[in-house]
Amino acid sequence: MADLADSDEALMKRYAQGDVGAFDLLYRRHEMRVWRYLERHTGNRATADELMQEVWFAVARDAVRYVPSARFTTWLFTIAHHRMIDSVRTRRQESSLDPEALLADPRAGPLAAAISTDQGKALLRAVSQLPEEQRDAFLLQMEADLSVEEIAAITASSFETTKSRLRYARIKLRELLKEHA
Amino acid sequence: MNDIDDDxxxxxxxxxxxPSESTRRTIxxxxxxxxxxxxxxxDPVNVDFRRPAANQSSWRPALIGTLAAAGLAGLLITPQFLPSRGPTSSEISTAVSGKSLPPHTLQEAPERLAAPAARSAANDSTAPRKLGKSLARKSQAADGPAAADSEARYYVAPPASSAPTPVAPPAGTYESADRAAAQTAGTASPAASARRNFAVQNAIVAGGSTGESARQKSGTPTAAAETAATLMQAAEAGDSSRLQSLLATEVDVNARDTHGRTALMLAILRGESDAVNLLIAHGADANAADSDGLTPLQAALAGTQPGITAALRRAGAR
Structure with a gap:
């Protein structure tokens, strides 16, 4: 049986061998990180749900082919990144990255007030205003907890480019927060 | 910079x-x-249905191949929408050269007219060009108009025993055109037939449904696709009252979404047992697998609703 102490890679192996509980554990372990990454990018919860299904369907489908040559998280967010890029490009017209709109989502409920502080709103708005590549690198680091090398591999960029994107993302966030202050 | 990260x-x-609870359960x-x-x-992974990201260069050959296939298909299909071919220059040339045929022999005219033209062409490599010029000259000659008129009638006037040629309908009236074509009892025009095929193709693309049945049931392909989509939404939401009202119409209960899932499959994945029972009662296919090869019974067995599994087995699910 799957155990909380099992690594992601071990859980994937167990699932490939038929242990459904291992997939359940794996999903719950990474659910929020993947979903937030998708939601922050698309700015739409319904779209994030749809992409979430696509990502995890792919994980389940390719489990038997999964070779743990890299961290599971890297593989998982590679899938998520590609799904997100595809979606953002095709839905650019429909997408709204306005945090106000996110908070207006009826599914947010009364708890939405929890992040409706000025600081939280301003920061989410600032993230949504980052150039796409900077936002992607920033979210991969913040939500997926990936290293610069891993982000570079996922986004098919050089190490230096990725490092620059991360640096500029933070500078830009600071500037935007000053403007909101 | 850590303050930004912490914030x-x-x-x-x-x-x-x-994520919504339904997303979680579906996954x-x-x-x-x-x-x-x-x-x-x-092995459910024999076929990869994933769409590659738009930024992958492997899309390029696929795109070129798709465009080439579409172009070829267009070349093959387009002639069916064009008006019927008139007489060739060699045929008219032969006719206007004095071999006017009596009306009752006109049906076999193409073969008879083609033979001299073929012989002529065999003897003269420049025959097509000469025949073209000959046609232009002779059609204006003294004996030309009458002979050309009688020949033209062969291609326009139907045989005495057949029904009138159906009139081409205006755009958007495929249905009436099809009926008119059917009434001609065996003399359906190729154009009407092609339009019917086109309408059915549209139904399949628009709704992912079975096309012909959807067209027959809901009048137009678009309406059929919309009704089928509404049915799937109702099944997914477990909205029994809406499902009942939709199933009372002649909606295609086995229409599929882009993942090949029927309304029944969506209801199973959401654990909506009432919707499952309703759909089965209205003839939903209990063995309709999705694009991944996942059958309704497999999906039900993965869930926590034994009632759904039992209902599927009663409906003959394997």
Whole structure:
């Protein structure tokens, strides 16, 4: 049986061998990180749900082919990144990255007030205003907890480019927060 | 810079947003069903249905291939929408050269007219060009108009025993055109037939439905696709009253979405047992697998609703 102490890679192996509980554990372990990454990018919860299904369907489908040559998280967010890029490009017209709109989502409920502080709103708005590549690198680091090398591999960029994107993302966030202050 | 990171982590952690419960259930049910398939000795990953990201260069050859296939298909289909071919220059040339035929022999005219033209062409490599010029000259000659008129009638006037040629309908009236074509009892025009095929293709593309049945049931392909989509939404939401009202119409109960899932499959994945029972009662196919090869029974076995599994088995699900 799957155990909380099992690594992601071990859980994937167990699932490939038929242990459904291992997939359940794996999903719950990474659910929020993947979903937030998708939601922050698309700015739409319904779209994030749809992409979430696509990502995890792919994980389940390719489990038997999964070779743990890299961290599971890297593989998982590679899938998520590609799904997100595809979606953002095709839905650019429909997408709204306005945090106000996110908070207006009826599914947010009364708890939405929890992040409706000025600081939280301003920061989410600032993230949504980052150039796409900077936002992607920033979210991969913040939500997926990936290293610069891993982000570079996922986004098919050089190490230096990725490092620059991360640096500029933070500078830009600071500037935007000053403007909101 | 750490303050930014800390602030972001704090704001992100406080964000109450999360995936919907139905998304979570669908993912876990799908994973369980795939595991069940593997356990049964089937490899559900033989075919990769994923669409590659738009920024991958492997799209280029695929795009070129798709465009080439579309162009070829267009070349093959377009002639069916063009008006019927008139007489060739060689045929008219032969006719206007004095061999006017009596009306009752006109049916066999093409073969008879083609033979001299073929002989002429065999003797003269420049025949097509000469025949073209000959046609232009002779059609204006003294004996030309009458002979050309009688020849033209062969291509326009129907045989005495047949029904009138159906009149081409205006755009958007495929249905009436098809009926008119059917009434001609065996003399359906190629154009009407092609339009019917086109309408059915549209139905399949628009709704992913069975096309012909959807067209017959709901009048137009678009309406059929919309009704089928509404049915799927109702099944997914477990909205029994809406399902009942939709099933009272002649909606295609086995229409599929882009993943090849029927309304029944969507209801199973959401654990909506009432919707499952309703759909089965209205003839939903209990063995309609989705694009991944996942069958309704496999999906049900992965869920936690034994009632759904039992209902499917009663409906003949394998």
């Amino acid at each position: 972001y982590r704090r704001a992100s952690a406080q964000d109450p947003g999360q 876990l049910a799908h994973a369980a069903a795939l595991a069940a398939q593997r356990a049964a000795g089937k």
